[in-house]
Amino acid sequence: MPIITARNISKSFVNNTAICNLNLVINKGKITGLVGPDGAGKTTLIRLITGLLDSDEGELKVLDYTLPKEAKKVQEEIGYMPQKFGLYEDLTVLENLKLYANLQSIEKSKQQNRIQQLLEFINLKDFTSFLAKDLSGGMKQKLGLACALIKKPKLLLLDEPGVGVDPISRKELWAIVNSLIQDNVSVVWSTAYLDEAALCDEVVLLNEGKILFNGIPADLSKTMDGKVFKLVGNIKDRRKTLRLALKNDNVKDGVILGDSIKLTCKDKSLLPNLNDIEAENCRYENIKANFEDGFMNILNGNFNGESKLAQQIGTLEESKEKYLIEASNLTKKFGSFIATNNVNFKIKRGEIFGFLGPNGAGKSTTFKMLCGLMKPTSGTAEVLGMNLEKSSYKARKKIGYMSQKFSLYGDISVYENLKFFAGVYGLRGKSKTEKIENMIKIFELEKYRKIAxxxxxLGYKQRLSLACAVMHDPVVLFLDEPTSGIDPQTRREFWNHIYAMVQKGMTIMVTTHFMDEAEYCDRIALIYKGKAIALDTPHNLIQKVSQNATMEETFIELIKREDNA
Structure with missing residues (x-):
């Protein structure tokens, strides 16, 4: 039975058609995934369904009410969690829930019982006195979900609730939402995580405001049967081999999988000659296609492995230091709370070093200490042989930093942000103008040049952040969740840039909640409760758990073992 019916709906903004003549039926009692590239129209569609936006034309019915005429009735019976959920940071968990209960006009006599039910449901009953700003990312999302559920809805709309949330918290969110289905709540879940999309009952794949696929996720995966292969064996340089393979016209997509490489090609006979891609002692194996393979294919993803960003980087300055990033007994305390606890690691030139851990584990705190943005309580953080807390402006010019939260100036335009950061990094005159124009072209920001x-x-915010972080050709680059919430196509672009910049001699330290990205790194440190509990190559870490384990299973198992210890 339909819970949402859209007939020929369209919605345009200035110079942009967000939804184009869209027809859609979403059925009751299911989890319906909403996926697509950045700017595909997912958020606009959700806001139309909530009645917060009016369509320009067409007919939209939600819960048998006609929008926009009966928007108030719809809003009384739905729960909505937008991308930036409006938690009140200076209120406690309990105070936030009471506020939303009052906003939803829940009778005072029934509030306490409903709030206790939800605290049990989201497993936050021991955190009622915590301020919202002090919660981890996963806890904030669970509290946001509880606020959206305070008045039990018939339809729950979630706009990318898993963004910036670690795999353990995402599993918890998923379990919570699954249990809602048993309670007769229908769910529309917009997501950038395609492993989540594959778990949905049905999926709607949008691009440029149009539906490219609507059906069972497994049906999209099946379209790629016999077209996905793994290159295994003694690969000398995975990044170089991948780049060479992607230059072949028959290879439409490719990613690194630990010690192997996954390639998409319409027939095994058309795969590149092993000698041509410097993989002489290797072989191709058929592997099962997944939802992401079907997603990339339907969007005509076709990557050649080249990075225009790396091509315009000059010769990077050689360092006399063997290790370019070094943490020695690094510790940071906030009162009695230990955010980073005696952490040690060393990173060599030209290495991609992954820094993984659950929300609140201490990753961003460690980053800030390494960048000289935060003073350690004890221990040392050195980059290029210098302590950045005490170092000169000249030393800082050799480092790039892309923070976890969008840290650019929101009220000024894309061009003005680039101009400002170019000046901060000491670029002047012709070189400054050329670099800004290069970044606009490389990251396809031209249509947003004058936009605040x-x-x-979100994907274009991340592109702009990366452009500002690398425009001065840094020797060392810190990327704190650079791909959080962006679609797989843009993630491929980012990693193409990362691989190519490392080939130029750049050293990169990166945090991520995408477990497949962890396998793109040379080495990984897993941080948990402020401690580095594991440090090794992705392949070796997986072997410690099981030969057939995924990176996500490895991540969860190593944390479980630490808890048991």
Whole structure:
């Protein structure tokens, strides 16, 4: 039975058609995934369904009410969690829930019982006195979900609730939402995580406001049967081999999988000759296609492995230091709370070093200490042989930093942000103008040149952040969740840039919640409760758990073992 019916609906903004003549039926009692590239129209569609936006034309019915005429009735019976959920940071968990109960006009006599039910449901009953700003990312999302559920809805709309949330918290969120289905709540879940999309009952794949696929996720995966292969064996340089393979016209997509490489090609006979891609002692094996393979294919993803960003980087300055990033007994305390606890690691030139851990584990705190943005309580953080807390402006110019939260100036335009950061990094005159124009072209920001950066789609915000972090050709680059919430196509672009910059001699330290990205790194440190509990190559870490384990299973198992210890 339909819970949402859309007939020929369209919605346009200035110079942009967000939804184009869209027809859609979403059925009751299911989890329906909403996926697509950045700017595909997912958020606009959700806001139309909530009645917060009016369509320009067409007919939209939600819960048998006609929008926009009966928007108030719809809003009384739905729960909505937008991308930036409006938690009140200076209120406690309990105070936030009471506030939303009052906003939803829940009778005072029934509030306490409903709030206790939800605290049990989201497993936050021991955190009622915590301020919202002090919660981890996963806890904030669970509290946001509880606020959206305070008045039990018939329809729950979630706009990318898993963004910036670690795999353990995402599993918890998923379990919570699954249990809602048993309670007769229908769910529309917009997501950038395609492993989540594959778990949905049905999926709607949007691009440029149009539906490219609507059906069972497994049906999209099946379209790629016999077209996905793994290159295994003694691969000398995975990144170079992948780049060479992607240059072949028959190879449409490719990613690193630990010690192997996954390639998409319409027939095994058309795969590149092993000698041509410097993989002489290797072989191709058929592997099962997944939802992401079907997603990339339907969007005509076709990557050649080249990075225009790396091509315009000059010769990077050689360092006399063997290790370019070094943490020695690094510790940071906030009162009695230990955010980073005696952490040690060393990173060599030209290495991609992954820094993994659950929300609140201490990753961003460690990053800030390494960048000289935060003073350690004890221990040392050195980059290029210098302590950045005490180092000169000249030393800082050799380092790039892309923070976890969008840290650009939201009220000024894309061009003005680039101009400002170019000046901060000491670029002047012709070289400054050329670099800004290069970044606009490389990251396809031309149509947003004069737009305030706070209004950009998330993927374009991340592109702008990366452009500002690398425009001065840094020797060392810190990337704190650079791909959080962006679609697989843009993630491929980012990693193409990362691989190519490392080939130029750049050293990169990166945090991520995408477990497949962890396998793109040379080495990984897993941090938990402020401690580095594991440090090794992705392949070796997986072997410690099981030969057939995924990176996500490895991540969860190593944390379980630490808890048991």
């Amino acid at each position: 950066s706070k209004t950009l789609p």
